[in-house]
Amino acid sequence: MKKVRINWPNKKSTNCSPGEEWLKAAYDANVEIPTGCLVGSCGACEIEVNGEVIRACIDKVPDKKELKVEFFSDPYW
């Protein structure tokens, strides 16, 4: 089966299946994505995937070979 390699901000890499929920993928990698509403409206869970901002609570892991995840929110605000 096809796997997507995800490189996380904590320097871990995991493999997961395309279509998996981001929050579950992050959990498996020990990465904590902050959440709020869980329905895609507050933006608390935004992460950057290959430079593109997505909302982790409603988006799924896309069918790509390799993805790089970064935290979108500026930690200094």
Ligand code: FES
């Ligand atoms: S938790 Fe609110 S948009 Fe994802």
